[in-house]
Amino acid sequence: MSVAVAKPGEVKHNYLNAGDTVLSWLLTTDHKRIAVLYLVSVTLFFAVGGLLALLIRLELLTPQGDLMTSENYNRVFTMHGVVMIFLFLIPAIPAVLGNFLVPLMVGARDLAFPRLNLASWYVYMAGGLIATWAMVNGGVDTGWTFYPPYSSSYSTSQVTLTIIGAFLIGFSSIFTGINFIVTIHKMRAPGLTWFRLPLFIWAHYATSVIIVLGTPVVAITLLLVAVERVFRLGIFDPALGGDPILFQHLFWFYSHPAVYIMILPAMGVISEVVACFSRKRVFGYHFVAFSSVAIAVIGFLVWGHHMFTTGQSVYAGMVFSLLSFLVAVPSAVKVFNWTATMYKGHIEFRAPMLYVMGFLGLFVIGGLTGLFLASLATDIHLQDTYFVVAHFHYIMVGGTIFGYLAGLHFWWPKMTGRMYPEGIAKLAALIIFAGFNLTFLPQFVLGYLGMPRRYHWYPEEWQMLHVMSSAGAALLGIGYILPIFYLLWSLRNGAIAGPNPWGATGLEWKTDSPPITHNFEETPIVTEEPYAYENHHHQEEVASGTGASAAEG
């Protein structure tokens, strides 16, 4: 099925077999090995966050809080949020796929600062372990948003420890961001101009800028909460002379852009995959590239849309609302361009492409429901209800996780040298799609009905919708477990992939799978536009069973 370069049995040198002691992994500065370290870690944390989610859904099967106490319920949803956002969604694509691919895609031997890269993983693990330790030693019950004065003066849980954990994790993403920015500026292969860069790189560039500018703000803000908590210094608690709304401004100044830290890299993946499996250049390349930058810039000016009901002035509310409608435009532009990329393409239904199609549908719903929340009057009703919960899960699960899975399958052959099993991968994608919608569509209705978020008990008349949502979560759980098994299985049993099983463009496909430690035998020279699929039409139709013998115009 594929033009395998290496014959079975013949072992080539690559980054994976470059050393097999534990130390060779723990002290590696190879971006590809660090990506694998991150892959293992984020997968573990994703499993933890997923189990917590199942506990939440199990509790909400009945209107009474009967499975656990309210104390514990509050801890469970808080830790679900903290783990999923700080330990999974933010690092997932940049630290795993980005780490692996940025140097390969720009034709470099490694990131600019390989040791900083390794440090990033250690700092991440330290933060993750501290947060985990806080979790098992009492837990946290403030919600992932840590609003004072509850967090600083009232909660009796492990707030300070968790904040220290989150603070450290923030630094790990700053390290990654700095590395990407410098690498993309300084280490591009000869001929690889800015507008020849894959859109994956543009997306990671925009993400890195947000990370470097935004993360310090939230890190300091969280630290101030800890200071107020420990030293009773009045910063946010009015009883001590502080201002609780100030916290919300500072927190969302980072945390709104942080939602783009989570979604932009996924958008980068979508661009790569849709082009490859449509065998076409991404439609409107420049518009897709600049929309990432526009999102990064405007995204810094809309934080107040999380505070429409707090009592900020009506005029401030209007400015934030208007800017939120503006930031939706570049997102819409991207969706239209991806859709147009499929037009007159040669579309191949591989698992990554199924995830892309799922992403398009779900991201549209997530983005459009964002408009309900950006719109001032409807937000009064919907803010802090399940409508918001559904909105951000459509984007973060339907968008980011679909993008992540698309990317993981797409580059799995590059990372491991093996193909994943196609049939079961497609099945998993369909299960995830169905389970996801069953879980979160009812939550829009619940939110419109008025179901507040973070509720342990709820009125009986809403049970039906909650049961649907919990059933969906179970299905979703099955969908997520499948890839863990078949991907591990493929490590030994998958078909040998060869350098370029998809016939894709891009420098990462020009080297072996898995790549050698220094990525390229010799520095590649770039002579063509990105996604020049028209130049590669027939020669590389390797992975496809049918081949593209269609009539060309």
Add this chain to the structure above:
Amino acid sequence: MKGVALLPDTASTFAQQVDLLFWFLTAVTVFFTLLIAALVLYFAYRYRRGSTASRAGAKETDLRLEIGWSMIPLTIGLIVFVWAAKLYADAYGPPPDNALEIFVIGKQWMWHLQHPNGIRENNELHIPAGRPVKLTMISQDVIHSFFVPAFRIKRDVLPGKYNTVWFTPTKPGKYHLFCAEYCGTQHSRMIGWVYVMEPAEYEKWLASGGEARPGALASGAGTMAGVPTASLVQAGEQLYKQLRCNACHGAADGQRGPSHYGLFGKKVKLRDGTVVVADEAYIRESILRPLAKVVDGYEPIMPSYEGLLDEERTLQLVAYIKSLKKPLQTAEVKP
């Protein structure tokens, strides 16, 4: 499972207006979702690898298309923005003059509501249909949020600062009251009911001092038994005397302090030259932290009452000062 609700009650004028916008947005969402889904599926089928459909004239970019599909969402966005902003400015803006004023105190984990005539309720609110209701709200501890889905109204209840919101209930009935901002362990139990009553029934309820309660909850909720129902203003007046505020504040501006007659709603010039409107928040702050805003022409000699007054008694003082409407024309009233 008890019943299945799919649509919320619509029980205020604001709710009707918000729903219109909500359904417009829903229509937009359904339309674009179906459009993208249809295009993706159609392209995927028609241009699947190996299909014979013509690929002639495939483009890489098209400026007119890009402009078009930027302008369409932008236009829809601007329309929705203006539409929604108007409604928002209304709900969070000043209420009509005939509004019924209710004071709300949130604390972990209950709602405490005070009517102007002194009736107090816990986790229950009785109001007449057809008359605007203004809520002035404050928290004694952490942030809460007052949320009545049937009215589509929500407003955060902050410690240290009054927030207000108003609405006009339209349909008699019994509606959920929730705390929407996470506030700790019993957040999901910080709930209650709003009873919208026919005006005549409401009058009866008032006259009975809040006893005629249709379907009130048995325990922990309802009107506080045994509480003297002096009106808020009366209670405030008593407190004012008791704390000897009138040692410095008289019927006319005096040497020791400015008069409170006609203060509410007036523009006050401060020492630093700025001008503020004397609303509830200003009056509250002047009592609790007099140094924060010092009135022009006076020495900062007023003692702080922070710590001496809980939110409830502060509210009574605020209500009393608000009631001192017109400046008295007669000569100074000596304390």
